[in-house]
């Protein structure tokens with residue numbers, strides 16, 4: 001298969017939220033030098049690639065997802081020299097580096113927007129989405145151009161009184177959306193991508209990008225109203241009032257993704273492909289379209305190899321459109337079994353799956369499913385077919401922090417208080433050791449350290465063979481040792497449909513090697529059938545690595561990996 005030996009297929013991605021990972025200068029906010037000091041831990045853990053959330057210069061209205069300069073580092077996080085040191089050290093340790101890139105919007109303090117808002121005839125006016133007030137009575141600032149809503153609450157339009165027009169923002173008013181129909185915008189963003197692809201010692205640069213809100217890049221050319229959402233409930237976010245028909249997943253988006261991919265492909269070299277991960281929250285059938293369409297596979301002499309049997313089609317979209325469906329699925333064996341089947345079946349030829357259990361926008365895994373099932377979930381994530389992404393601290397079983405009212409930071413919570421929009425709880429500092437600030441900072445942390453942090457620190461868990469950290473290390477090591485887990489097929493996924501049987505089962509095989517996964521997601525012991533083999537690992541650290549034949553009786557919430565004879 002054409003895609004068989006790409007580094008990103010075998011990789012496990014680890015997400016770092018840089019504000020919260022490691023502070024090196026005592027200001028209470030994590031930074032790049034802090035990350036450098038912890039690279040040894042990450043290499044030892046056994047992950048392969050780091051994705052670091054934004055560290056660009058930013059007014060921090062959305063903690064870095066409001067970019068004021070695409071080609072620099074905010075002093076809060078360090079300098080370009082610190083970035084160079086980080087990428088050099090990461091590469092020296094064999095870790096790939098994936099930059100978070102934010103193409104949909106800039107900060108309102110970005111020089112492009114400052115120019116754009118300066119007058120209606122400024123050359124950069126068309127770089128953003130400006131619209132006249134709707135016709136009708138009342139002051140101009142109340143006559144919104146249409147009914148589009150911001151993901152962070154309220155209308156997606158803000159009035160600029162100096163020029164008498166509204167500008168569009170999918171998120172905060174401080175995050176104006178770029179106009180991706182404008183060719184100069186595309187060229188400017190592509191040039192910023194090139195900057196990072198070439199930045200760093202030896203000009204090797206970043207190994208890929210995680211593209212923020214990729215499915216939102218293009219909005220309806222006619223600015224039509226979104227249709228009402230019949231399922232919207234008054235006590236939920238005002239964003240849900242309408243269905244984002246004209247503001248999300250527009251057909252033209254795929255063309256832009258293909259342009260980005262082609263730029264990345266022009267940087268492929270002996271160290272491998274440059275990767276595009278897309279942040280995309282869509283149903284499976286729409287999500288998989290972000291793999292792109294098949295393009296001819298050409299030999300260097302120009303001959304088309306597409307129809308030659310050994311070559312699968314080359315896709316021109318994101319190599320990994322993030323699959324967040326495990327975060328949203330009910331934690332029930334049949335629901336997850338069905339999800340795995342549906343996702344695998346929807347994948348276009350030549351596409352490679354990926355799975356995610358947490359990120360900086362979602363309630364933490366251990367809080368969602370509980371501490372014990374979080375272990376079974378880890379086994380699931382690291383044994384499914386495809387590239388897994390881990391969220392920092394999940395390997396320790398970190399839970400959501402409790403944020404006192406007067407310490408809330410997240411604008412999503414401040415704009416719509418009390419309806420569960422806040423993302424601070426999943427962003428509390430990484431828990432390194434048992435000292436007062438968990439080894440994260442010598443100063444006062446920007447978000448409180450979790451109350452129970454001493455239960456889940458690297459220091460505590462490192463010594464404990466039954467800890468979550470030891471389980472993750474064991475799972476990551478097994479992936480490396482067994483090609484069936486790394487690259488093998490997945491099959492015999494059960495249960496599915498409306499079965500109540502709580503044991504999720506599937507097999508992985510690369511031909512020579514067959515591995516059976518049995519994950520009891522229920523509260524009772526269960527006996528599951530299993531061919532003869534040997535248990536390689538259990539989520540229950542006290543289970544002996546015995547031989548099995550015919551069946552395994554699993555403890556409540558226990559998962560096992562069995563190497564079949």
Ligand code: NOJ
Nearest residue numbers: 062065171212213360361
């Ligand atoms: C998605 C990011 O993951 C989220 O943290 C951010 O607030 C929005 N995009 C806006 O950039």
